[in-house]
Amino acid sequence: MGDIVRVQTVEHAKQNPQYAQALADLLFQLADDDFILAYRGSEWLGLAPHIEEDVAFSSMSQDMMGHAVMCYQMLEDLGLGKADDLAQLREAVTFRNAILVERKNGAGEYNDNPHYDWAYAIVRSYVYGLHKQVRLEALLQSSYEPLALISRKMLTEHRYHLMHWQVWLKQLANSTPEARHKLEAAITKVWEDAGELSSLGQNAEHIVRFGLIAGEELLRQKWLSNMKDIFQKAGLSWPGEPGVPGEKGRAGEHTADLVQALATLSEVYRMDPAAKW
Amino acid sequence: MTHDKTTQYESPEAVCWEMLQDVKDPEIPVISMVEMGMIHKVRVESGVVEVEVLPTFVGCPALEIMKKNITEKLIEIEGISEVQVRFVYDPAWTSDRIALDARDKLKGFGIAPPPLDFKPGDSWDVSCPYCDSVYTQLENLFGPAACRSILYCRHCKNPFEALKPIY
Numbered sequence: 001m002g003d004i005v006r007v008q009t010v011e012h013a014k015q016n017p018q019y020a021q022a023l024a025d026l027l028f029q030l031a032d033d034d035f036i037l038a039y040r041g042s043e044w045l046g047l048a049p050h051i052e053e054d055v056a057f058s059s060m061s062q063d064m065m066g067h068a069v070m071c072y073q074m075l076e077d078l079g080l081g082k083a084d085d086l087a088q089l090r091e092a093v094t095f096r097n098a099i100l101v102e103r104k105n106g107a108g109e110y111n112d113n114p115h116y117d118w119a120y121a122i123v124r125s126y127v128y129g130l131h132k133q134v135r136l137e138a139l140l141q142s143s144y145e146p147l148a149l150i151s152r153k154m155l156t157e158h159r160y161h162l163m164h165w166q167v168w169l170k171q172l173a174n175s176t177p178e179a180r181h182k183l184e185a186a187i188t189k190v191w192e193d194a195g196e197l198s199s200l201g202q203n204a205e206h207i208v209r210f211g212l213i214a215g216e217e218l219l220r221q222k223w224l225s226n227m228k229d230i231f232q233k234a235g236l237s238w239p240g241e242p243g244v245p246g247e248k249g250r251a252g253e254h255t256a257d258l259v260q261a262l263a264t265l266s267e268v269y270r271m272d273p274a275a276k277w
Numbered sequence: 278m279t280h281d282k283t284t285q286y287e288s289p290e291a292v293c294w295e296m297l298q299d300v301k302d303p304e305i306p307v308i309s310m311v312e313m314g315m316i317h318k319v320r321v322e323s324g325v326v327e328v329e330v331l332p333t334f335v336g337c338p339a340l341e342i343m344k345k346n347i348t349e350k351l352i353e354i355e356g357i358s359e360v361q362v363r364f365v366y367d368p369a370w371t372s373d374r375i376a377l378d379a380r381d382k383l384k385g386f387g388i389a390p391p392p393l394d395f396k397p398g399d400s401w402d403v404s405c406p407y408c409d410s411v412y413t414q415l416e417n418l419f420g421p422a423a424c425r426s427i428l429y430c431r432h433c434k435n436p437f438e439a440l441k442p443i444y
Contacts, residue, residue: 052417052427066336085350116420143289149366155442156369164418 004211008145010077022206023144024078025096026213029118029201029250031071031137032097035087036258037128038064038266041103041121043110049118060125061162067154074146088266089273093252096201099245100124100193104256110264119172119179119186126165127190127227131197132158134223135213143211166230173234187239194242198223201250291323292349293328300346303339305420307386310343314374317365324358331370333443334423340364372443388399388425389439396444403439405430413437 005014011244014020014052033264073081103124106117136158139151172183198220200207208215224242231238247253287295293443297316310316310330318329326415328347332340336365348360375383380390384406392401410432417427418441425438 055421056419059423062338063336063423065333066334070335135296146366149369150335153332153366153369156371157334160418160441262301 004143005184007143007144010074010146013144014078018079018206019210022203022212024075024080024145024212025201025203026207027071027075027078027147028094028096031068031075031086031097032095033063033101033128033132033197034138035068036069036073036097036261037101037125038062039261040103040105041125043105043114044116044121047114047116058102063157063161067157070150070154079180085273090262092254092262095249095252095254095262097258098193098196098199099247099249099255099277100190100197101128102249102261103193104257107134117182117186118171119182120189120262122165122172123166123183123190125161126169127194128197129158129162129165130226130230131164131194131219131223134219134226138214138219141211142213147212160184162199169230169232169236170234184236187236190219191239191242192247195244196249199244199248225228263272278369284292287444288352290319290325290442291357292354292439293319293321293357294327296350296354297328297347300343300350303342303346304424305383305388306385307382308375308379309413310347312379312382314343314376317368321357324356326354326357326359326413327361327363329363329365329373331366332364333370337423339422370443372440375440383440387437389428391438391440391442395442399442401442404434406437406439407435 007019013023015163033055038061041057041064045054045055048057062146068087069083072086075081077084080198094238102125105121106115108114133155135208136155140148140155142148142151172179198216200216204216205212213219228238289436292310294316297311297319302308302310302313302315305313313333314327315331315333317331318327320327328351330340330347332345344362347362351360360438371392372395382436383390385413386405387405389406392399392403395401402411402417403413405413405428407429410430412425412432413428413430415426416429416436420427420438426441426444427436429436
């Protein structure tokens with residue numbers, strides 16, 4: 001880690017093409033993770049277990065969408081296209097989100113007989129959120145100052161998301177046998193994908209060498225240790241090392257779920273990308 | 278505020294600050310953006326005013342409305358030909374930036390102000406903005422706007438909102 005230089009502006013970042021590339025690669029991961037999971041969250045609108053949860057889930061999804069916008073904006077500043085286009089006009093193979101965030105909410109479609117899995121929503125959001133916490137804390141030290149600054153701001157919002165999912169996990173873990181059973185099934189399902197979250201993708205070496213974020217192993221260990229603690233406090237048995245899915249989302253390999261999500265979320269935008277909102 | 282009426286002797290920045298007192302938070306119409314601590318810097322140079330705004334929440338949907346309201350207000354000033362509004366994140370907005378006298382206005386509007394000097398690990402105890410009772414309960418950490426939570430006063434039996442501590 002001998003060549004870490006603080007980079008204060010986008011102009012400065014652009015002077016070193018390798019640095020700009022590593023930064024862009026990381027930003028796409030951050031943006032796409034938040035954007036796609038926020039979209040999945042928005043698909044719970046009107047379907048959450050009660051009205052308060054509807055408000056809470058929408059609010060958190062809105063925060064996450066806002067975080068994604070900031071990252072897409074930084075990509076726009078790097079000269080990679082308009083933020084709105086980056087979110088809505090890219091094909092699935094250019095998305096760098098982890099597979100975990102793109103999985104459907106459950107059986108059925110939003111507009112057609114949705115039988116969504118609330119336990120999966122809780123476990124996925126919480127496990128992702130705990131990873132995001134570790135990632136944001138690491139980004140406070142990022143060599144790219146605009147990213148460090150915005151991460152500090154995101155952390156102030158994100159802690160409320162963690163509080164919320166913490167309450168759900170604890171309550172379901174200590175509720176009826178049915179709730180407990182559904183929760184454990186959701187943990188198993190989330191665990192099949194969760195290991196990919198700490199991947200920094202194909203350009204990981206440069207991303208870390210330029211001091212954009214701490215290394216994968218460091219992030220992973222911290223995240224796992226936080227989760228172990230939480231599982232223990234909730235009286236849940238530790239499911240072991242999280243697995244990785246067959247597709248490598250960070251390398252642009254995705255499931256049909258993402259293709260469908262992108263088609264739905266960008267349907268209106270694609271009709272007329274020049275329209276003023 | 279003791280600015281006199283002869284604004285031509287004030288600096289153009291001071292005139293802008295005064296005008297900005299009239300730009301209210303779109304979601305809390307009793308509080309100005311200045312009182313919310315959201316206006317960081319105002320600079321005027323050859324008729325162009327540049328305003329730096331600190332967003333309370335990154336994804337706040339009211340940001341564009343604020344930008345528009347600030348622009349419309351400041352362009353009224355004689356000698357101002359252009360208004361540039363920029364959102365900045367350094368320093369980060371925290372709930373301690375809310376002006377002390379604005380905290381009472383929040384209460385009057387039915388919103389409990391955030392605690393002062395809140396530190397990680399502190400417990401968030403909220404008094405009812407109507408009856409000051411501490412016998413309140415959190416109904417929903419998330420409310421009608423990203424910055425607010427929904428609570429219920431067990432004493433006077435009113436639902437109310439509270440600004441989240443952001444620190």
